[in-house]
Amino acid sequence: MTPERHSHLQKIFEDVVRLSEPERSAFLDRACAGDADLRDRLIQLLSADEETVIMPEPISVHVGSAVMECPKCWRCYESPHSACPRDGSTLQFAFAGRQLIDGKYLVEQRLGRGGMGAVYLVQHVGLEKRFALKLILQDGALSPVYCESFETEARALGRLRHRNIVDVTDYGLDSRGGGVPYLVMEYLVGKTLGQILKEREVLPFEEAIGLLRATAEAVDAAHDNNIVHGDLKPANLFLAEEPGSQQTRLKVVDFGLARLQNPLLSSEQEEGNQTSAGGSLRGTPAYMAPELLRSEEASPASDRFAFGALMYELLTGSTPFGRHLAEVRVNIKKPPAALSSRISKLPPDIDPPVLVLLSPDPKDRPPSASAAVSAVAFAWLCAEQRKWRAREWPKRLALAIAATILALLVSAGIGQLRFARSLEGRIADQRFALLPETRPDPSLMLVSIDDATLSADERPLSDRASELATMIDNIFTSGARAVAIDLLLPSRWGESQELARTVISHADRLTLALFSAPSGQIVGTECINRLTAYILGPQRYAALFGLVNLEEEEDRTIRRARLFYVDKSGRKRQSFAGVAVESAFPQRLHAVSPVEPMWIDYSVRLRNLTPISWKDVRAQLSATPELFRNRLVIVGATYAGNNDEHRVPQVASEKLVSGQLVQALIANTILAGNPIREVPLLGCLAAVGLACLATTAAALCFPHHYLASLIASAILLCVYIVLAFWIFRTSRTMIAVVTPELAILLSMLAAWGLKSTLSAYPVAEH
Numbered sequence: 054m055t056p057e058r059h060s061h062l063q064k065i066f067e068d069v070v071r072l073s074e075p076e077r078s079a080f081l082d083r084a085c086a087g088d089a090d091l092r093d094r095l096i097q098l099l100s101a102d103e104e105t106v107i108m109p110e111p112i113s114v115h116v117g118s119a120v121m122e123c124p125k126c127w128r129c130y131e132s133p134h135s136a137c138p139r140d141g142s143t144l145q146f147a148f149a150g151r152q153l154i155d156g157k158y159l160v161e162q163r164l165g166r167g168g169m170g171a172v173y174l175v176q177h178v179g180l181e182k183r184f185a186l187k188l189i190l191q192d193g194a195l196s197p198v199y200c201e202s203f204e205t206e207a208r209a210l211g212r213l214r215h216r217n218i219v220d221v222t223d224y225g226l227d228s229r230g231g232g233v234p235y236l237v238m239e240y241l242v243g244k245t246l247g248q249i250l251k252e253r254e255v256l257p258f259e260e261a262i263g264l265l266r267a268t269a270e271a272v273d274a275a276h277d278n279n280i281v282h283g284d285l286k287p288a289n290l291f292l293a294e295e296p297g298s299q300q301t302r303l304k305v306v307d308f309g310l311a312r313l314q315n316p317l318l319s320s321e322q323e324e325g326n327q328t329s330a331g332g333s334l335r336g337t338p339a340y341m342a343p344e345l346l347r348s349e350e351a352s353p354a355s356d357r358f359a360f361g362a363l364m365y366e367l368l369t370g371s372t373p374f375g376r377h378l379a380e381v382r383v384n385i386k387k388p389p390a391a392l393s394s395r396i397s398k399l400p401p402d403i404d405p406p407v408l409v410l411l412s413p414d415p416k417d418r419p420p421s422a423s424a425a426v427s428a429v430a431f432a433w434l435c436a437e438q439r440k441w442r443a444r445e446w447p448k449r450l451a452l453a454i455a456a457t458i459l460a461l462l463v464s465a466g467i468g469q470l471r472f473a474r475s476l477e478g479r480i481a482d483q484r485f486a487l488l489p490e491t492r493p494d495p496s497l498m499l500v501s502i503d504d505a506t507l508s509a510d511e512r513p514l515s516d517r518a519s520e521l522a523t524m525i526d527n528i529f530t531s532g533a534r535a536v537a538i539d540l541l542l543p544s545r546w547g548e549s550q551e552l553a554r555t556v557i558s559h560a561d562r563l564t565l566a567l568f569s570a571p572s573g574q575i576v577g578t579e580c581i582n583r584l585t586a587y588i589l590g591p592q593r594y595a596a597l598f599g600l601v602n603l604e605e606e607e608d609r610t611i612r613r614a615r616l617f618y619v620d621k622s623g624r625k626r627q628s629f630a631g632v633a634v635e636s637a638f639p640q641r642l643h644a645v646s647p648v649e650p651m652w653i654d655y656s657v658r659l660r661n662l663t664p665i666s667w668k669d670v671r672a673q674l675s676a677t678p679e680l681f682r683n684r685l686v687i688v689g690a691t692y693a694g695n696n697d698e699h700r701v702p703q704v705a706s707e708k709l710v711s712g713q714l715v716q717a718l719i720a721n722t723i724l725a726g727n728p729i730r731e732v733p734l735l736g737c738l739a740a741v742g743l744a745c746l747a748t749t750a751a752a753l754c755f756p757h758h759y760l761a762s763l764i765a766s767a768i769l770l771c772v773y774i775v776l777a778f779w780i781f782r783t784s785r786t787m788i789a790v791v792t793p794e795l796a797i798l799l800s801m802l803a804a805w806g807l808k809s810t811l812s813a814y815p816v817a818e819h
Contacts (some may be wrong), residue, residue: 065095076533088542107169120160122147122337128161129173147171148190150229153178153680157668158186158237165687174240185241187307189234190328200226203234209280210236210308219291219304243294243301247287255370255396262430264290265364267303269422272360274310276353276421282308283351284336285359287366338378339366343385343413346610354415360422361410364429368403369395373411375733385413400436403429420600430817437815445812446754452807453750460799461742465734468792475607478793480774482612488656494724496534496638498684499664499717501691506667514540518549525555525688531564531674532682535637537564537720539601539629539689539697539713544579553585560593564633569596572622577601599629603699603715610700613650614719616642628720637685644726652729653715655705662717664691685720689713731787741793744769745800752804760806766801770794 065084069077083091113367122129123137124464131152140335148171152160158175161183167170170190176183189203199372207224215221221399223237246264250256256264268290275282282289284307292301305465336345345351365373373389389411391404406428412418419425467473502514511515525536542565546552556563567577586594600618604612616631627635635642645651665673667688673680690697691711705718724727748769750760777790 056057065091069095069129072603077399082140082499111154111391120147120152121145122163126213129160129162129325148188148229150227150233154188154233155225155227156185158235171508172810175237182400183240185219185238187238188227189236196472200232200234207236207686208236209278213275213278213280215271215274215306217267217303217305219306227777231673233805236350238306240741241291242729243292245288245301246290246292249292250287250366250370258368258399261367262426262433263304263600264292265360265367266423266426266430268305268363268571269426271303271305272356272422274357275305280308281353282356282359283606284340285356285363286337286340287363290363296791307787311554317766321553325670337580339372339374339376339578341381342415342416343379343524346382346385346659354418357410357418357422357425358415360425361407361418364407364410364425365389365392368392368407371395377749394434400433400440402432402436406432413436434815439816441812442754449811450750452811453746453753453804456749456803456807457742457746457800460745460796461738462797464792464799465738466571467795468734468789468813471607473791477789478606478608478610478612480609480777480790481787482655482704484778485655485702486704486787487778487782491654492655493657493661493717493721496684497717497724498681498686499662499713500528500667500686500688501664501711501713502667502668502689503542503664507692510670515543515545518542518546519551521552522549522555525563526665526675527671528681528686529559532679533562533684533686535562535564535633535685537599537629537633537636537685537687537716539566539578539687539716540578541566541568543602547582547585548813552580553582556581556585556597557588559590559711560597562636564595564629564636565597565802566629568619569600569618569622569626569797573622575620595633598626600626600630601629601712603712605699608700610702611653612655612702614722615650615653616640616645616647616723628719630716630723632687633687633716634720634723637725641726645723646727649731651722653718653733654725654729655702655718657718659706659710659714659718661722662714664689664713668726685724687713687717687720689716725797727783729787730785732789732791734792737789738792738796741773741796745797748797749800749804753807753811755814756785756808756811757816762804763801766797766804771796773797 065081066248069080069084081092081095085095119132120129121132121134123140124145125140125144126137128137129140129147129152130137130144135145147163147786154160154175154706155177160173163171164174164185172187174183177187204224207221210221219241221236222239225235225237227233268285272282274287274331282305285305289305289307291304291306293304294301323471336351336359338346340359340362342355343561345355362373365371368412374384374750390406391401392402392407393399393404406425410418410425413662419428456782468477521538525538536559556565567575567579567618567726569575580596581589581597589597596689600620602614602618603622604615605611606613617625617627621628631642631645652727689711691713695711695713699715701710701713701715718759745766748762748766751765752759755762774790777788780788782787
């Protein structure tokens with residue numbers, strides 16, 4: 054094309070773009086005056102779009118001097134064909150010469166047409182493989198500058214390999230008409246992005262950002278190889294179908310071709326044309342950077358401007374400055390409208406990273422297209438996360454509260470089951486094992502009827518009432534504050550006058566044993582006859598007895614005791630140890646709760662509670678008359694087969710121990726003011742519930758950090774049990790472990806289950 058013809062074409066174009074669609078056709082008829090080629094070029098500039106790709110069928114070769122093409126199916130034939138054999142349409146001239154390009158590429162069908170030429174489906178006659186071949190069509194001889202520029206660009210494109218850039222497999226210069234440059238590319242089947250936008254107008258952000266990311270990677274890869282596209286637009290983005298799959302892959306086509314100079318001008322003519330014509334424009338106006346409109350050279354920055362215009366169009370359905378050269382020249386002088394003002398679904402967050410690509414100064418644009426896409430994707434992600442939080446947090450906080458309450462209730466129920474209570478007891482035993490050993494209260498002393506006593510005197514106990522009465526008198530004479538007899542005395546002893554006198558004399562400081570049998574019968578009062586009971590009176594008589602029953606836990610281990618028990622008949626009775634301590638040191642009993650059970654202090658080792666054998670009491674009293682001064686003396690039986698043996702925590706003894714020793718440990722605990730304090734289960738669950746609520750809420754409100762919430766819950770599990778041991782060791786305070794730990798585990802499971810069913814948190818795609 055001569056400079057004069059190019060100037061004439063540009064003037065007509067600037068006039069016609071101002072007209073509406075109905076007026077353009079008549080204007081072109083008058084302006085072109087029968088010049089079909091000129092009219093065709095003007096229509097190409099106005100539409101700036103490629104035509105639909107159609108998979109052709111091979112056509113047989115005919116010898117002729119020109120290639121003709123059907124205006125309906127675009128199949129190509131050699132003259133002398135005048136009509137399409139398939140549909141009868143009159144053939145149109147395509148280009149001069151034979152149908153075989155450069156002796157090896159057979160032209161089959163036109164695929165599309167652009168400002169620089171046409172793209173044809175060709176078949177390599179040697180390889181029998183199809184390619185897309187672009188002919189750089191022109192009206193005269195090529196300039197040497199153009200040939201050199203074309204070869205340079207073609208070589209660079211041939212070296213450019215990227216999954217999102219169409220592969221250039223060959224290039225050359227066909228000898229017809231003074232030389233026709235051509236590029237051979239891989240043949241793609243699919244649609245251009247321009248065609249898709251015509252069908253759908255706007256793409257969803259998630260779909261658009263994927264296409265933009267692929268385009269950006271291709272553009273940046275080309276820039277890294279010093280190749281500038283120069284005409285980036287939807288028509289040059291091809292969604293190629295992947296063979297054997299329903300997926301498509303974006304391919305950028307026509308890289309670098311827009312930078313080629315006018316093919317008909319020499320370097321002197323090109324320079325003269327720029328001077329005389331005021332500069333030539335190469336590209337599509339809607340996507341041209343301001344510097345290109347000033348006829349400056351295309352650069353990576355101008356490609357990024359076009360990329361910004363492309364992004365703007367994909368997200369809003371319209372170009373930022375218009376489509377025609379005249380309106381673009383006017384609108385580009387002011388910033389484009391914000392994307393969010395055009396599409397209400399788009400958040401304002403993405404406006405700045407998109408609009409910065411359209412900055413008039415190339416230096417203000419991002420350093421790469423990929424960086425721009427990342428900025429837009431990040432802005433969109435922040436907006437989506439903000440909307441997600443506003444929508445999901447209230448609901449998830451309510452679910453976290455409900456899940457925590459449910460976990461607490463379920464764990465409290467499970468905690469009452471036998472296995473859970475047994476496990477709680479064993480954990481308590483381990484805490485006692487970590488306590489430093491303590492000495493028993495010095496005011497406590499034991500006297501035991503042991504195997505040695507029975508060996509020394511083989512009389513049965515039923516015949517020793519007088520002996521027992523005498524021994525009790527001697528103990529009180531020695532200064533004892535109280536005596537508690539942990540023996541179920543037989544009814545025959547009620548006949549002993551010596552025992553009756555002793556009981557009457559020391560009733561206020563004497564404790565006898567009662568036992569509530571499983572049948573409901575109360576055993577132990579038979580040793581006091583009616584006369585003695587009458588002399589004592591109802592109150593003194595009732596205060597004389599204490600219930601020796603012990604509470605066994607699920608594993609039949611005795612760990613706790615009470616001051617009061619309810620017997621089988623429903624009557625409230627004071628415990629044996631409680632009556633004994635009250636008779637000796639009544640002021641110490643007030644420190645113990647009369648309602649709640651108390652933990653027996655097993656930090657006192659049984660070896661420090663060695664009782665005095667009954668047979669040795671008389672001799673020791675003779676040697677030490679004040680042996681029992683200010684002492685609470687508990688008399689019991691430890692001989693084999695006395696049927697009063699019990700299981701205690703292993704820290705105290707791995708063997709069964711006598712009831713006398715257990716009663717002594719209970720009395721020692723009471724004398725110490727019940728030193729083992731206990732936090733109510735409700736208090737433990739309340740504290741743990743707050744922690745569970747925090748971790749559950751964190752897991753639901755920050756599901757992208759669920760692993761951190763899981764680790765926090767696991768740490769809470771470990772910390773709680775460590776804390777339970779530490780608190781017990783430092784302050785002798787018992788807190789429940791099993792039920793709170795179950796609550797933590799259940800809340801973890803609830804958080805995991807809810808997280809799996811609720812909507813996912815928006816995160817960046819990698």
